[in-house]
Amino acid sequence: MGRVTINDLLTMKSEGKKITMLTAYDYPFAKIVDEAGVEAILVGDSLAMVVQGLENTLPVTMDEMVYHTRMVSRATERAMVIGDMPFMSYQVSVEEAVRNAGRFIKEGGAQAIKIEGGSEVAEKVYAMVRSDIPVLAHIGLTPQSIHRMGGYKVQGRTEEAKRQLIEDARTLQEAGAFGLVLEAIPMDLAKEITGTLTIPTIGIGAGPYCDGQILVLHDVIGLFERFVPKFIKRYANLREEALKAIGEYIKEVREGDFPGEEQSFK
Ligand code: KIV
Numbered sequence: 016m017g018r019v020t021i022n023d024l025l026t027m028k029s030e031g032k033k034i035t036m037l038t039a040y041d042y043p044f045a046k047i048v049d050e051a052g053v054e055a056i057l058v059g060d061s062l063a064m065v066v067q068g069l070e071n072t073l074p075v076t077m078d079e080m081v082y083h084t085r086m087v088s089r090a091t092e093r094a095m096v097i098g099d100m101p102f103m104s105y106q107v108s109v110e111e112a113v114r115n116a117g118r119f120i121k122e123g124g125a126q127a128i129k130i131e132g133g134s135e136v137a138e139k140v141y142a143m144v145r146s147d148i149p150v151l152a153h154i155g156l157t158p159q160s161i162h163r164m165g166g167y168k169v170q171g172r173t174e175e176a177k178r179q180l181i182e183d184a185r186t187l188q189e190a191g192a193f194g195l196v197l198e199a200i201p202m203d204l205a206k207e208i209t210g211t212l213t214i215p216t217i218g219i220g221a222g223p224y225c226d227g228q229i230l231v232l233h234d235v236i237g238l239f240e241r242f243v244p245k246f247i248k249r250y251a252n253l254r255e256e257a258l259k260a261i262g263e264y265i266k267e268v269r270e271g272d273f274p275g276e277e278q279s280f281k
Contacts, residue, residue, distance in 0.1 A: 019054045019095045021127065021149050021193040027054070027226070028215040034227025036097075036217055037235065040066050040083045044232060045090035055095040057129060057151075057229060058084045060102070060159070064241070065233040072158045073102045077115055080104075081123045088124030097151055098125040102159045105130055105139055112139040116148045129196065131157035133183030137190040144191030152192040154183050155221065156199035167244070169220070171200040184208045184216075196229065197221040199246065220246030 027034050035052075038059040039045040048056055062083055063075035084098040098119030105112035112130075119125040127149035130136055140150045155170045164170075171180045181204075184195055194215045197205050202222020209216040209225055218225030230247065233239040237252035267273035 016093055018091075018093055018126065021095075024054060024095075024194060024215050024227075025213075028213075034215055034217060036227060036229035038062075038229070038232045039087050039090075040232075042086045042090045045087040048232060049091040049094045053094050054227070055097055055127075056087055056091060057097045058087050058099055058123075058125070059129075059231065060099045061231050063101075065231060065239045071161055073161070075101045077101060077104045077118060081118050084119055084123030084125050095127060096123075096125040097127045097129050098123050100128055100130045105136065109139050109142045112136075113142050113146050113148070116143045116150075117146065120148055127151055127193070129153055131159050133179070134186040137186045140187060140190040140192055150190075150192045151194045151196060151217070152187040152190075153196040153198065154180055154187070155197050158198075167199070169199045169201070171204045177204055180204065181208060181211065184212060188212050188214050194227075197225060199244075220244065 024034055034054050036055045036057060037048050037053050038061060039048045039056045040058060040062040045056055058080065060072040060075050060080065063069045063072045067075065069075070080098060080101050084096065088096050100115060104115040116128045119128050128143065129151040130140065131153045133154050136152070140152060143150050156164070156167060158167065161167065171177050180200065187195060192214060194217055195212065196217045196219065197208060199220040202224060205216065205218055205221035206224035215226035217227040217229050219229050231239070234243070234247045235250050237249050237254050240254065264273065
């Protein structure tokens, strides 16, 4: 089976099949996520928080994003790999945006990039697509706008905000985006946007009516505890499992039970 393409995702929308996406940031986890069968892996700038231990996503650099994307690309055979444009890698100019997007493809081995923002980034989306770089757009709660938004808050609650998000969605589709992440918006608004577009919507905190869903892997498997948003569902607690395993190792070394004859050479 070949790698998932943007055409496959468009077909899934038209056939009413749900699209699954998760983040991953390194070789071992990307290998597991790929083998599990998601359609796409996002190397999200959320790695700043869940891997680098930073307060928010703003400090992560292009070089760091490309480094992680390379590891994920190396590990995957089927899932589409999407590199996430970090803060200030696309805001300054169209030229800089296209050049940085190109690094994800050329150096990171990704098949597409993701960019946060509404109509204000449409010109950049258009230029990237014209340069043969497939773009997943991202509206609603855009974590890189944390200082403007005043925190991680549900978006699109007022009539004006709803109208703006619907207009942003249409503009980004027209600019050539192959899909649209909808983050932390009311589910009825996500349903309306999903019904309006021909490209798939991928929800995170946007309810069940999107064409697909994405979550941060470390939330799903219980490796990030600093805060747990309402829209997260934890399917495993690997932190607990790891603590148990490491605790046993420490105990066995201290008590002289490890290594035993089995792990020793004659
Ligand atoms: O950075 C990220 O992981 C994201 C997803 C949560 C959509 O943007």
